[in-house]
Structures are given as C-alpha cells and as structure tokens.
Amino acid sequence: LLMPLIGKFGGKLDGRWLVGLGIIGMCLSLWTNGHLSSTADEATLITPVFIRACSMGFIFVPLSVMALSNLRPDQRGNAAGLFNLTRELGGSIGTAWMSSALNRLTKVNTTALTSHVDPYSQVTQEQLAALKAT
Known part of the structure; x- marks a missing residue:
C-alpha cells in the first residue's frame, strides 16, 4: 500500500533521503526483533514486520527510480530485468x-x-523423573 504513494510523491524528495529513511527503518525493525522474548504477544510480533514492510518501500522504489531514470526508454526494459535479477539473486544467496x-x-x-x-x-536423573511426572 505504501509503495504507490512513495512512487507518486518520491519525485518531490531526494531519493537518497528516502533510501536512508528506509535503512533506518530496517535497522529499527531488526533491533526490535533482537529484543523479542518468548512471552511476546501478537502485536509485539507484528510491529517489527510492519516497520520492515514500510521500510522496504522506502528503499526499493527510490533505488529502482535512481537506477533506471538516466537510461533511454528503449534500454529501460532490459535494465529493469537485470536490476530485478540482481536483486533476486542477492536475496537467494543471502537466504541460502x-x-x-x-x-x-x-x-x-x-x-x-x-x-x-x-x-x-544425579541432575539428569532428577530432570528425567520430573519430565515423566508431568
């Protein structure tokens, strides 16, 4: 939902500022994930995911615009394909x-x-006995 708005209003701001804001949001999301505990409720789990999703829009839309805006129209299709291929390949390598x-x-x-x-x-025997009792 946020990406079309960023695409529409992103031309009014410098793309580097939007990417920087997105990176700060991603860092906040990862910091929030790092402080989760086993007692986290649903809202606590959803918050970092929501922040990360919003931040991705602030990163990918301006990066795509900056990468493709200086190309001739006949080159943009191939460049967009190469840009997406590189992004997907990087994500796949990181996941693996x-x-x-x-x-x-x-x-x-x-x-x-x-x-x-x-x-x-003795400690193992006591723990096994406690587990069998429950």
Missing part, C-alpha cells in the same frame, strides 16, 4: 547462506549441549 549458517550452528550447539549431559548423573 543464512540457512547453511543456521544448520551448521544448530549442529555445533547440539554437540556442545549433549556433551555435558551424562545419563547416569
């Missing part, structure tokens, strides 16, 4: 990298945690 890092660190943490659990220790 984060997925690999999460998988690797999950294995490392599981190994670290299980190396400290002895099935014959």
